[in-house]
Amino acid sequence: MDNYENGLKIRESVIGKEASQLVSDSLEDIAPLLNEKTLLAFDEADKRKILDMKQREMITVTALLTQGDTANQLRIHIQGALNVGVTRDEIVEICIHCLPYVGFPRVLNAIAVAKQVFSNQ
Amino acid sequence: MDNYENGLKIRESVIGKEASQLVSDSLEDIAPLLNEKTLLAFDEADKRKILDMKQREMITVTALLTQGDTANQLRIHIQGALNVGVTRDEIVEICIHCLPYVGFPRVLNAIAVAKQVFSNQ
Amino acid sequence: MDNYENGLKIRESVIGKEASQLVSDSLEDIAPLLNEKTLLAFDEADKRKILDMKQREMITVTALLTQGDTANQLRIHIQGALNVGVTRDEIVEICIHCLPYVGFPRVLNAIAVAKQVFSNQ
Amino acid sequence: MDNYENGLKIRESVIGKEASQLVSDSLEDIAPLLNEKTLLAFDEADKRKILDMKQREMITVTALLTQGDTANQLRIHIQGALNVGVTRDEIVEICIHCLPYVGFPRVLNAIAVAKQVFSNQ
Amino acid sequence: MDNYENGLKIRESVIGKEASQLVSDSLEDIAPLLNEKTLLAFDEADKRKILDMKQREMITVTALLTQGDTANQLRIHIQGALNVGVTRDEIVEICIHCLPYVGFPRVLNAIAVAKQVFSNQ
Amino acid sequence: MDNYENGLKIRESVIGKEASQLVSDSLEDIAPLLNEKTLLAFDEADKRKILDMKQREMITVTALLTQGDTANQLRIHIQGALNVGVTRDEIVEICIHCLPYVGFPRVLNAIAVAKQVFSNQ
Numbered sequence: 001m002d003n004y005e006n007g008l009k010i011r012e013s014v015i016g017k018e019a020s021q022l023v024s025d026s027l028e029d030i031a032p033l034l035n036e037k038t039l040l041a042f043d044e045a046d047k048r049k050i051l052d053m054k055q056r057e058m059i060t061v062t063a064l065l066t067q068g069d070t071a072n073q074l075r076i077h078i079q080g081a082l083n084v085g086v087t088r089d090e091i092v093e094i095c096i097h098c099l100p101y102v103g104f105p106r107v108l109n110a111i112a113v114a115k116q117v118f119s120n121q
Numbered sequence: 122m123d124n125y126e127n128g129l130k131i132r133e134s135v136i137g138k139e140a141s142q143l144v145s146d147s148l149e150d151i152a153p154l155l156n157e158k159t160l161l162a163f164d165e166a167d168k169r170k171i172l173d174m175k176q177r178e179m180i181t182v183t184a185l186l187t188q189g190d191t192a193n194q195l196r197i198h199i200q201g202a203l204n205v206g207v208t209r210d211e212i213v214e215i216c217i218h219c220l221p222y223v224g225f226p227r228v229l230n231a232i233a234v235a236k237q238v239f240s241n242q
Numbered sequence: 243m244d245n246y247e248n249g250l251k252i253r254e255s256v257i258g259k260e261a262s263q264l265v266s267d268s269l270e271d272i273a274p275l276l277n278e279k280t281l282l283a284f285d286e287a288d289k290r291k292i293l294d295m296k297q298r299e300m301i302t303v304t305a306l307l308t309q310g311d312t313a314n315q316l317r318i319h320i321q322g323a324l325n326v327g328v329t330r331d332e333i334v335e336i337c338i339h340c341l342p343y344v345g346f347p348r349v350l351n352a353i354a355v356a357k358q359v360f361s362n363q
Numbered sequence: 364m365d366n367y368e369n370g371l372k373i374r375e376s377v378i379g380k381e382a383s384q385l386v387s388d389s390l391e392d393i394a395p396l397l398n399e400k401t402l403l404a405f406d407e408a409d410k411r412k413i414l415d416m417k418q419r420e421m422i423t424v425t426a427l428l429t430q431g432d433t434a435n436q437l438r439i440h441i442q443g444a445l446n447v448g449v450t451r452d453e454i455v456e457i458c459i460h461c462l463p464y465v466g467f468p469r470v471l472n473a474i475a476v477a478k479q480v481f482s483n484q
Numbered sequence: 485m486d487n488y489e490n491g492l493k494i495r496e497s498v499i500g501k502e503a504s505q506l507v508s509d510s511l512e513d514i515a516p517l518l519n520e521k522t523l524l525a526f527d528e529a530d531k532r533k534i535l536d537m538k539q540r541e542m543i544t545v546t547a548l549l550t551q552g553d554t555a556n557q558l559r560i561h562i563q564g565a566l567n568v569g570v571t572r573d574e575i576v577e578i579c580i581h582c583l584p585y586v587g588f589p590r591v592l593n594a595i596a597v598a599k600q601v602f603s604n605q
Numbered sequence: 606m607d608n609y610e611n612g613l614k615i616r617e618s619v620i621g622k623e624a625s626q627l628v629s630d631s632l633e634d635i636a637p638l639l640n641e642k643t644l645l646a647f648d649e650a651d652k653r654k655i656l657d658m659k660q661r662e663m664i665t666v667t668a669l670l671t672q673g674d675t676a677n678q679l680r681i682h683i684q685g686a687l688n689v690g691v692t693r694d695e696i697v698e699i700c701i702h703c704l705p706y707v708g709f710p711r712v713l714n715a716i717a718v719a720k721q722v723f724s725n726q
Contacts, residue, residue: 069468092273101185216639300542339540339544347433347706357389408702515697
């Protein structure tokens with residue numbers, strides 16, 4: 001299995017088959033290289049140990065929450081966090097933990113996305 | 122032990138007695154309320170379980186790395202992460218994991234701070 | 243009257259009863275602690291004098307405008323600014339004053355929100 | 364032709380007559396000064412040589428992509444870039460080139476806007 | 485008195501003659517146009533009433549504090565705020581008021597600059 | 606010549622041999638993977654045509670200028686821009702062109718770095 005195939009397998013297991021397909025579909029006609037690069041990112045995250053997938057998704061959610069203007073990516077990775085075993089309580093606690101560092105607006109935006117994801121399950 | 126005393130105990134155990142004292146010293150004459158608020162933040166992080174201190178420092182480092190213009194806080198919390206049991210390899214891996222989400226400049230800034238902290242130990 | 247009750251009273255007087263209720267409703271099932279924390283923030287803003295509510299809402303609008311990805315919060319606080327006596331002309335002038343510091347995109351986003359708020363009154 | 368007239372002429376030639384009119388319409392009742400200032404910005408961009416309009420729109424798209432929370436402005440300036448001769452491939456390549464510097468979320472947001480603009484042509 | 489002369493007069497009265505001269509000196513050989521544009525910004529801030537200079541400097545300090553990576557500009561405008569009558573307590577209170585919106589790192593950075601400015605007086 | 610070798614060759618030709626060596630030195634003991642990834646980024650920038658190196662460095666400078674807290678990277682890429690044929694006047698004009706989009710603080714920070722780079726030549 002090459003890097004792209006492994007990346008696809010990991011991406012599907014983390015963000016779900018449907019979301020993974022949507023990423024491919026949204027990029028294949030305009031910038032297929034970006035799709036390939038997301039596959040390589042998942043492949044690498046899988047192969048470089050040190051952090052497990054649960055820790056990685058917690059970090060990803062934190063980075064997206066902090067950066068702002070990332071609602072689409074946050075939706076995918078809050079679902080991804082749930083898929084790899086992060087609990088709802090842990091996701092909400094990540095948001096609360098970030099409050100002193102990033103302030104209410106970023107945290108409330110993330111909570112709104114989490115609420116949406118939780119209700120769609 | 123009241124909230125402030127517990128917050129001080131936790132802050133000292135996480136970022137170290139010396140750094141904790143420096144925070145107090147830097148704020149006591151100009152904005153002592155902000156010092157008290159950092160104590161309450163540490164008190165809360167201790168009391169609300171769900172995430173342990175190691176997870177919390179990993180999240181804090183991620184939020185600071187992503188936000189930018191946070192070298193001073195990153196220095197304190199990379200040391201804090203080490204103090205609560207995050208390994209050097211895990212800290213470096215957090216930085217690498219964030220690369221696809223935040224780009225090289227934020228990651229290289231964080232690596233430069235980590236290098237400084239590691240060499241001061 | 244305890245801190246939470248006073249916080250609620252102030253929050254209602256600043257952002258309006260309806261918006262205050264919406265904040266509570268949106269958080270009570272997922273992160274009630276965050277709702278409590280917003281109440282304490284309003285309680286504190288009320289009790290620590292030095293700046294009056296009008297100045298505080300001008301500062302809040304500026305911080306939200308500058309931070310970006312804050313349309314929801316800006317909507318609430320532009321209405322809040324009007325509620326505590328900031329005029330429409332002052333809100334527009336805050337946006338214009340920020341232009342040299344933050345650039346057109348942030349300012350035009352804020353103006354679009356202001357326009358919406360003004361037309362809903 | 365005074366600065367405002369020239370600015371309007373340039374703005375129309377870059378972002379299109381319709382989009383130019385929409386900017387005027389959205390600002391004329393709430394903050395006409397901001398409309399005048401955008402006209403002066405286009406007038407200046409035209410008169411200060413050194414960079415040509417194609418280079419300027421490439422730079423503008425990059426700045427908007429990087430800043431985040433700029434979907435409205437990005438829509439106008441990706442169309443503007445096309446109007447002054449930047450090709451679709453070049454716009455996509457700007458997004459890809461920025462990936463190592465700003466990360467996936469900003470780049471994927473810009474690609475989504477580009478896709479929308481391309482499909483509306 | 486033309487716009488540039490008035491802008492210079494206002495800039496000197498707000499940020500001080502020495503700081504005003506430093507801005508001119510730092511820009512005159514590399515980008516004199518940017519110096520002229522800061523003069524026009526001060527001229528406009530003076531002529532468009534609605535907000536007085538004290539309110540404007542409070543807004544400017546807030547925008548700079550929130551934006552991050554603005555230590556040089558914050559130094560000038562915290563001094564400017566003092567020069568037009570904002571008190572030290574008000575400047576510290578602006579920082580504290582922003583805490584729930586922008587988080588500790590931005591606020592502590594601003595407090596560090598304020599401390600430096602206060603001690604240089 | 607493999608991708609890493611070509612990446613090194615391009616990195617040396619863009620940012621200079623000395624700066625390229627400094628990047629390697631700063632990363633080799635703490636995060637050698639990040640050094641390899643910068644090499645691959647330069648390799649790709651070289652191989653995917655569409656934009657030439659001069660356009661790429663103009664875009665990179667714009668992205669760094671806009672992002673903020675990027676002084677180290679901006680220093681390298683303003684020098685890089687000069688090395689691939691962007692003139693001093695064009696670099697200054699990029700900064701001025703960005704003013705309406707990002708505001709004075711980001712632009713003045715970039716101008717200060719540019720001044721330093723120009724004076725070191």
